[in-house]
Amino acid sequence: MSGNFLPPVQLTASGRPVLQRNEVECFYLSSVDLISEDEPTNIPFPNLKSGLLILTSHRLLWISDSSSSESTGAFAVPLAAISHIFSHKKSIKSMFASPRIRFQLSLTPDGRVSGHGLRSVVATIVLRGKGDCDAFLAKFWENWRTRAWEDDGPAPGSSSNSGSAPASSGIYSSDGTVRMVGVAGILRKEQEMWESTDKSLQDAFQDLNALMSKAKEMVMLAEKMRQKLLSGSTSQTNASNDEEMGTKEEMQDWLLSVGIISPVTKESAGAMYHQQLSRQLADFVKVPLERAGGMVNLIDIYCLFNRARGTELISPDDLLQACFLWEKFDVPVVLRKFDSGVMVIQNKSHSDEEVFTKIKVLVMKPDALRAGISASDAARTLGVAPAMAKEHLLSAESKGLLCRDISPDGFRFYINLFTEIDRDDLHLVKDHGIYATWVRANHAPQ
Amino acid sequence: MQKLGEFKLPHFFNYPPYFTLQPVRDTREKQVQLWKDLILDYCRTQKVFVIGLEEEFPLFSNPIIGRSLTHEAREAFLSALVADGRAEWMDKGHRKCLILWHRIQEWAEILVQFARDNGLEDGVVTMEEIRFGTESQGTELQGIDQTILNRALKILEQKGKLVVFKGTSTDDEGVKFSL
Numbered sequence: 188m189s190g191n192f193l194p195p196v197q198l199t200a201s202g203r204p205v206l207q208r209n210e211v212e213c214f215y216l217s218s219v220d221l222i223s224e225d226e227p228t229n230i231p232f233p234n235l236k237s238g239l240l241i242l243t244s245h246r247l248l249w250i251s252d253s254s255s256s257e258s259t260g261a262f263a264v265p266l267a268a269i270s271h272i273f274s275h276k277k278s279i280k281s282m283f284a285s286p287r288i289r290f291q292l293s294l295t296p297d298g299r300v301s302g303h304g305l306r307s308v309v310a311t312i313v314l315r316g317k318g319d320c321d322a323f324l325a326k327f328w329e330n331w332r333t334r335a336w337e338d339d340g341p342a343p344g345s346s347s348n349s350g351s352a353p354a355s356s357g358i359y360s361s362d363g364t365v366r367m368v369g370v371a372g373i374l375r376k377e378q379e380m381w382e383s384t385d386k387s388l389q390d391a392f393q394d395l396n397a398l399m400s401k402a403k404e405m406v407m408l409a410e411k412m413r414q415k416l417l418s419g420s421t422s423q424t425n426a427s428n429d430e431e432m433g434t435k436e437e438m439q440d441w442l443l444s445v446g447i448i449s450p451v452t453k454e455s456a457g458a459m460y461h462q463q464l465s466r467q468l469a470d471f472v473k474v475p476l477e478r479a480g481g482m483v484n485l486i487d488i489y490c491l492f493n494r495a496r497g498t499e500l501i502s503p504d505d506l507l508q509a510c511f512l513w514e515k516f517d518v519p520v521v522l523r524k525f526d527s528g529v530m531v532i533q534n535k536s537h538s539d540e541e542v543f544t545k546i547k548v549l550v551m552k553p554d555a556l557r558a559g560i561s562a563s564d565a566a567r568t569l570g571v572a573p574a575m576a577k578e579h580l581l582s583a584e585s586k587g588l589l590c591r592d593i594s595p596d597g598f599r600f601y602i603n604l605f606t607e608i609d610r611d612d613l614h615l616v617k618d619h620g621i622y623a624t625w626v627r628a629n630h631a632p633q
Numbered sequence: 634m635q636k637l638g639e640f641k642l643p644h645f646f647n648y649p650p651y652f653t654l655q656p657v658r659d660t661r662e663k664q665v666q667l668w669k670d671l672i673l674d675y676c677r678t679q680k681v682f683v684i685g686l687e688e689e690f691p692l693f694s695n696p697i698i699g700r701s702l703t704h705e706a707r708e709a710f711l712s713a714l715v716a717d718g719r720a721e722w723m724d725k726g727h728r729k730c731l732i733l734w735h736r737i738q739e740w741a742e743i744l745v746q747f748a749r750d751n752g753l754e755d756g757v758v759t760m761e762e763i764r765f766g767t768e769s770q771g772t773e774l775q776g777i778d779q780t781i782l783n784r785a786l787k788i789l790e791q792k793g794k795l796v797v798f799k800g801t802s803t804d805d806e807g808v809k810f811s812l
Contacts, residue, residue, distance in 0.1 A: 559649065585657050590650035594700055601650050605663040613643040613670060626644050 192231050196248050196261035203369050204241060204248050204261065209335065214242035214326045218316030221249045225309050232308055235262065240312065242327055244335040266331050268292050270307060275324055286320035288312040288327070464505060465512035468492060469520055472532055476520070480570035481537050485510070485522070485530040525578045526585065539582065545569060546583050550602045551621070556628035559592055559599035637691050640675055652700035654709060668710040673719060677734040682778035683723070684711065684730045731780060735773070740785035745794065745812060747774055754812040759805065
């Protein structure tokens with residue numbers, strides 16, 4: 188009787204289910220009952236106890252456990268016949284009982300499970316084993332929703348629910364194609380997939396080879412252009428070359444647009460990369476400049492900038508190029524090189540005169556008149572780093588404002604008195620003036 | 634006023650940068666100038682004719698401010714004097730410098746004046762007398778350096794103004810004027 192209700196499942200010699208074309212096994216549950224908890228009606232739903240439940244992409248297979256004597260056989264519930272799957276409600280009662288999954292099957296008038304029946308019955312899967320009920324339910328839903336069976340064309344023997352299906356042993360099906368049977372089937376499927384992938388890869392590589400040869404031509408072309416640009420720019424332009432210059436600029440723009448950095452970076456406005464970097468740098472230095480009193484060593488900026496960038500670090504040469512470009516833009520910062528070779532970044536608004544005034548005030552103080560000032564003293568007054576302060580002092584010295592004093596006491600600076608001393612009268616000290624002030628400061632009682 | 638022996642030192646002698654060779658051109662020029670003048674002044678008043686670079690020359694140090702001229706600085710200032718014709722290096726290694734607060738020519742003229750002042754136009758006088766004799770006391774010739782004297786005499790000899798003759802020993806070296 189149950190044979191008519193649920194279609195049987197063909198088994199191999201070792202008890203493995205014979206799968207339909209494209210059917211894939213998805214979930215296994217052991218010790219499962221498949222019953223109907225509806226009121227007993229004249230629906231002969233089989234009472235399948237303690238079997239192996241296999242969820243596939245197409246069906247629910249119930250295979251009896253050989254050790255069980257209660258039910259035998261193997262039956263299938265086509266997922267196509269399921270009209271609804273109930274969600275698993277958790278309750279106190281369900282916590283202590285075996286998990287149950289219910290679903291609604293539609294039936295034909297004469298009691299056969301079918302996708303188009305008008306009658307329905309609710310079936311229950313009782314999980315008496317250790318399986319993960321929620322995971323199973325999720326997969327059940329998924330497979331049911333996916334309706335994988337609809338993608339298949341008519342397949343031999345897939346909808347037959349009588350026992351007269353063709354013999355399932357052997358690897359070849361009746362129409363001569365290799366059957367995707369069991370594990371062998373899976374392996375064969377894999378193999379075919381690889382072969383087709385391989386072929387499409389080979390085709391793709393054919394295209395790639397063609398691309399590569401084109402690319403080689405492109406590179407040669409770009410190189411030729413590059414040479415032309417370089418040779419044109421070294422020989423200096425005169426009026427008659429203006430036209431040439433125009434096309435050269437166009438070429439440069441074109442090269443830039445295909446991502447090749449222009450080789451003529453010094454003369455042109457610079458490659459896009461350096462331009463952008465330059466602007467970014469100008470923005471970045473604002474804060475450090477303010478904190479450092481208007482002047483920062485270039486090396487310090489290099490460290491700060493790279494640290495801020497985190498990745499995509501720039502080289503020292505990039506930094507230099509970026510600074511040089513500032514001349515071309517309207518940015519409020521400049522790169523300055525001191526006579527000593529030290530390079531700094533300072534605000535355009537920075538006034539050396541202001542600094543010198545401050546220094547002069549500092550150096551005319553009584554202490555400074557007696558003992559001079561050091562770079563640290565100046566650093567404190569000017570609010571800059573000692574290295575920067577030293578550069579300022581050296582600058583002031585070169586302007587004739589200060590004189591240096593090198594001794595075991597260190598490197599110090601004094602106000603320049605030499606200009607005040609009379610050559611013709613070495614002993615003369617004019618009443619007013621720096622010299623007089625200095626003399627007084629040095630002769631006053633300490 | 635600070636003194637170095639009898640010599641009155643100017644205020645700027647206590648200015649530490651005075652003892653550091655200045656790198657800035659204009660400042661350096663002024664510094665060199667002041668040192669040249671000071672050296673000449675000192676040598677003239679203290680009758681110093683030779684400066685040895687490796688010896689302790691009092692003008693080159695100021696213990697009050699704890700500063701001394703480096704060897705480089707000393708050589709620089711003395712070389713400036715040499716360039717002016719106010720000094721001469723006595724050796725190739727620039728270790729000794731002959732200071733000519735009077736140029737040789739000037740010394741020659743002083744000698745002529747000395748001869749005239751002392752009625753020696755046709756007279757004979759020994760070197761010793763020129764340098765340490767009573768007639769030269771109080772004059773610039775007193776204590777004149779032998780080398781300088783010889784050079785001055787040579788010039789005059791070439792002009793025929795005198796004749797230098799050697800006696801039996803250096804003490805007997807003398808001069809016969811014929812002005």
